Amino acid sequence: MAERAVAPVAAVGDAPPRGGEFRLCFPAEAFAVRTALRRAVARFARRIPRDSAGTLELVLAEVLNNLVEHGYAGQSRGLIEMELQVDGEAIHCAISDHGREIAGLADGTRATKPCPVPSDLPEGGWGWALIEALTTDLAYRKDGGRNTLSFRVPLAG
Amino acid sequence: MQLRTEWVDDLMIVRVDDDRIDAAVAIEFKDEMRALTGEGTGDVVLDVSRVRFVDSSGLGALVAVLKALLPDRRLALAAPMPNVRSLLSLTRMDSVFQIMAEAPAAAARARHG
Structure with a gap:
């Protein structure tokens, strides 16, 4: 008998898949992101606490x-x-792309913390600080042209 | 963006009828709010009671609207949902916006007794 096909795709993280999985591939475009978020949240809405769905x-x-x-x-x-x-x-989340490396993660720099002084209010820069605050086990992996960011969003007690 | 405007004396109340202020609409929201608020001289209340989701791009747009009003005018956020309040708190932006618990329709009725 010929070689058997390799089993498809290992689980994300080290925990066995329990309670459901979700996979989606979509274009890197703002409205496609919206649709992806809506589908992801809908997929897990009944399995996780509402606060966790908001955080996710x-x-x-x-x-x-x-x-x-x-x-x-x-x-x-x-x-x-x-x-x-x-x-x-x-x-457990894994997001992959084939774009440019994420500079902030590659060189270890961190997003600046917001500084609420009215004359100098930031209009952005919260993204990475939020990701770091709301996730655990944040890891970045570059494999050929493929970048993967993996992390966990803990479920609210 | 679906933005509905009403006036109570010189107080401008803008209700966001879309359920998201996110990266997909942040620039559009900022531009439309600047155009709307450019008509007045008083404080502005943004009724976000129907907004289910705000991300950091949406928050950036809110801050831009606030900055365009400063220093003479203020921007209050009315009736944010729990996850929107949570975003404001995590980014410490809850200290720069006035947060109103009530929807502005109720606030306006109260003002007029």
């Missing part, structure tokens, strides 16, 4: 918007792959 949507939005604005900036539109799994403790 915000974290995913920040990661995906960052890819749309920076990862694929100046290039023809690329694709984003999103893979989510929920278990009893967290939502």
Whole structure:
């Protein structure tokens, strides 16, 4: 008998897939991100606490918007792959793209913290600070032309 | 963007009828709000009671609207949902916006007794 096909795609993280998985591939474009967020949240809405669903949507939005604005900036539109799994403790997330490296993560720099002084209010720069505040096990991996950001969103007690 | 405007004396109340202020509409929202608020001279209340989701781009647009009004005019956010309040708190922007618990329709009725 000929070689058997390799089993498709390992689980994200080290936890066994329990309670559901979600995979989606979509163009790196703002309205496609909206649709992806809506579908992801709808997929898990009945399995996770409402606060966690809100946190998941915000974290995913920040990661995906960052890819749309920076990862694929100046290039023809690329694709984003999103893979989510929920278990009893967290939502395990892996977001992959083939765009530019995320400079802030590659060189270890951090997003600046907001400084609420009315004369010098920031109009952005919260994205990475929010991602870091709301996730655990944040990791960035570059494999050939493919960048993968993985993290967990803990479920609210 | 679906923005509905009403006036109570010189107080401008703008209700956001879309359920998201996010990266997809942040620039459009900022531009439309600047055009709307450019007509007045008083404080502005933004009724966000129907807004289910704001991301950091949407928050940036809100701050831009606030900055365009400063220093003479203020911007209040009325009736934010819990996750919107949570975003404001996480970014410490809850200290720069006036936050109103009530929807402005109720506030306006109260003003007029």
